[in-house]
Amino acid sequence: MIQKKICMIGSPAVGKTSLVRRYVEGVFTDEYLTTIGVKIDRKTLKHGGQDVNLILWDLAGDDAFQPLKTSYLRGMSGYLLVADGTRRSTLEHALQLQQRIEEAHVDVPFVVLLNKHDLLDEWDIDEEFVQALRGRGWDIIESSALVGFGVEEAFAQLTARMLTTAAA
Amino acid sequence: MDVSSPSKSIFDGPLMLYDAAVLEYKGGGQFVLLGEAPGWFDGYFSTGSDDRLNLGDHSAFLNVFLLDAEQHWSEGEGRLQSGPWTEAGADGRAVTLEASAMELDGRKLLLIAPPTLNLDAVQQLLQSARDEHLSRERERKDVEQREVLLHCIVHDLSNPLSGLKGSLQLLAEDNLVQRDGTELLEIATRQVDRMQTQIRAILDAFRADVANQLPTAGQHAPPDVSESSRAVAEALSPAARLAGLEIVVDAPDEPLLIVGDRDKFQRVLFNLAGNALRYGPSGTSVRVIVQEKNGEVEIAVEDEGPGVPSERIGTLFKRFGKGPDGQTGLGLYFCRITAEHWGGSVGYSPREGGGARFWVRLPRRG
Numbered sequence: 052m053i054q055k056k057i058c059m060i061g062s063p064a065v066g067k068t069s070l071v072r073r074y075v076e077g078v079f080t081d082e083y084l085t086t087i088g089v090k091i092d093r094k095t096l097k098h099g100g101q102d103v104n105l106i107l108w109d110l111a112g113d114d115a116f117q118p119l120k121t122s123y124l125r126g127m128s129g130y131l132l133v134a135d136g137t138r139r140s141t142l143e144h145a146l147q148l149q150q151r152i153e154e155a156h157v158d159v160p161f162v163v164l165l166n167k168h169d170l171l172d173e174w175d176i177d178e179e180f181v182q183a184l185r186g187r188g189w190d191i192i193e194s195s196a197l198v199g200f201g202v203e204e205a206f207a208q209l210t211a212r213m214l215t216t217a218a219a
Numbered sequence: 220m221d222v223s224s225p226s227k228s229i230f231d232g233p234l235m236l237y238d239a240a241v242l243e244y245k246g247g248g249q250f251v252l253l254g255e256a257p258g259w260f261d262g263y264f265s266t267g268s269d270d271r272l273n274l275g276d277h278s279a280f281l282n283v284f285l286l287d288a289e290q291h292w293s294e295g296e297g298r299l300q301s302g303p304w305t306e307a308g309a310d311g312r313a314v315t316l317e318a319s320a321m322e323l324d325g326r327k328l329l330l331i332a333p334p335t336l337n338l339d340a341v342q343q344l345l346q347s348a349r350d351e352h353l354s355r356e357r358e359r360k361d362v363e364q365r366e367v368l369l370h371c372i373v374h375d376l377s378n379p380l381s382g383l384k385g386s387l388q389l390l391a392e393d394n395l396v397q398r399d400g401t402e403l404l405e406i407a408t409r410q411v412d413r414m415q416t417q418i419r420a421i422l423d424a425f426r427a428d429v430a431n432q433l434p435t436a437g438q439h440a441p442p443d444v445s446e447s448s449r450a451v452a453e454a455l456s457p458a459a460r461l462a463g464l465e466i467v468v469d470a471p472d473e474p475l476l477i478v479g480d481r482d483k484f485q486r487v488l489f490n491l492a493g494n495a496l497r498y499g500p501s502g503t504s505v506r507v508i509v510q511e512k513n514g515e516v517e518i519a520v521e522d523e524g525p526g527v528p529s530e531r532i533g534t535l536f537k538r539f540g541k542g543p544d545g546q547t548g549l550g551l552y553f554c555r556i557t558a559e560h561w562g563g564s565v566g567y568s569p570r571e572g573g574g575a576r577f578w579v580r581l582p583r584r585g
């Protein structure tokens with residue numbers, strides 16, 4: 052069976068753990084319990100008739116307290132770059148993280164998630180900026196771990212990208 | 220326990236207090252357990268009769284960490300620590316563990332244990348630091364939003380003043396008032412001037428720090444585009460007459476309802492038509508054209524002024540964007556966020572035959 056390692060990367064409290072829980076267990080919790088170190092989960096998904104075993108690495112949010120450990124990225128086939136759509140700074144931070152990953156010579160597909168899209172009244176993202184990023188060929192998906200939309204789609208899209216990259 | 224092997228007894232002693240497994244690396248991914256297995260160990264690694272274990276087979280995390288560990292055993296010094304990780308073992312139970320690699324008397328050792336004592340403290344510390352960071356961000360955002368809201372309000376206060384001033388001047392010019400009244404008119408005009416100056420000063424103070432602000436989703440009366448266009452044109456007509464302009468509305472007679480709220484929609488129109496009056500040359504007209512286009516309603520405001528220089532078009536609707544004359548203003552930005560909030564859009568194109576054409580497209584209601 053095909054195995055793919057996916058990392059969840061982004062600022063603290065953007066919803067990385069919640070997205071994985073929604074995807075793997077189908078549940079959501081309001082309470083915020085910050086992740087220490089890394090939490091690993093598995094989920095099998097069907098892609099083009101074959102089973103793909105995803106190993107999900109939910110990494111601690113990157114900040115001065117727990118900076119992203121690039122050694123954790125080893126063997127990764129792709130990543131979800133998560134930002135909190137109600138906090139513009141987390142998207143800016145996500146771009147910096149993407150750059151850091153690129154500089155570490157990790158060249159794998161990624162999909163950007165603008166999470167918490169259920170909080171539209173607090174939405175803080177400039178649509179033109181998003182369009183500009185899409186113009187660069189980036190995959191950007193609005194998601195909500197709370198409501199559950201965009202989540203399956205994000206993992207499926209990333210998987211599709213990982214498999215075409217592997218085939219290329 | 221084999222007391223003749225000192226290296227074993229060390230690991231059996233105090234470390235067992237911490238539930239630690241001590242393993243020795245034998246090469247080729249194979250480990251041998253030294254001493255007793257802690258309680259969590261057998262289920263986690265599904266140890267069988269074989270005393271050689273391939274840890275990487277059972278844990279995606281260790282699989283990666285062992286690459287670093289191998290390098291550390293061959294050239295590093297001291298202890299290499301993995302940091303905590305949580306992963307389900309062979310028995311399906313998720314456990315949080317920490318690993319460290321070290322070399323002792325030429326033996327490559329790996330210690331694995333649940334993080335002890337300090338993990339709770341670390342968790343609490345991090346949690347409070349992050350909670351605090353979040354609440355600071357939230358406060359900052361609240362303040363920002365209040366400021367922008369205030370800015371929009373102040374901005375809107377100046378709109379009726381232009382109309383008021385226009386009316387006063389017309390009264391004066393057309394000699395509609397008796398002699399005693401002219402003095403009162405002058406006083407009133409001066410008061411309007413003072414208010415406009417003050418409002419401009421407040422707006423200047425704000426200009427430095429205007430952040431994004433979504434108009435709150437209004438549950439008010441839905442706007443009728445035809446009626447609103449005529450109302451705005453009427454309110455602006457004194458100002459238009461003063462500038463020697465005519466303001467013409469070209470809209471269907473029957474009501475044309477759109478998504479949104481009436482007050483905010485009229486503010487959008489005030490902004491667009493107000494701009495057009497400023498740039499339209501005397502003797503020409505400003506047109507408000509309402510059309511229905513595939514489920515959307517387009518409201519275009521056209522003037523016959525100089526139009527917008529091409530280098531300014533890109534930033535017209537930006538938060539700190541400059542208006543057609545290069546002045547920073549919030550009006551067009553307000554139009555944009557309002558329209559987008561209702562699922563619509565705004566735009567600019569040069570008017571055919573010269574001048575500017577600003578348009579708003581909004582979804583039709585119903």
Ligand SMILES: Nc1nc2c(ncn2[C@@H]2O[C@H](COP(=O)(O)OP(=O)(O)OP(=O)(O)O)[C@@H](O)[C@H]2O)c(=O)[nH]1
Nearest residue numbers: 063064065066067068069081083086112195196197
């Ligand atoms: N409204 C809303 N809240 C969300 C959503 N996703 C996560 N949250 C909340 O945001 C907070 C942080 O979520 P987590 O999933 O713990 O965030 P994280 O990115 O794993 O955070 P760290 O582990 O600290 O890096 C929690 O209170 C969640 O309930 C969402 O889609 N909508």
Ligand SMILES: [Mg+2]
Nearest residue numbers: 067068085086
């Ligand atoms: Mg987390």
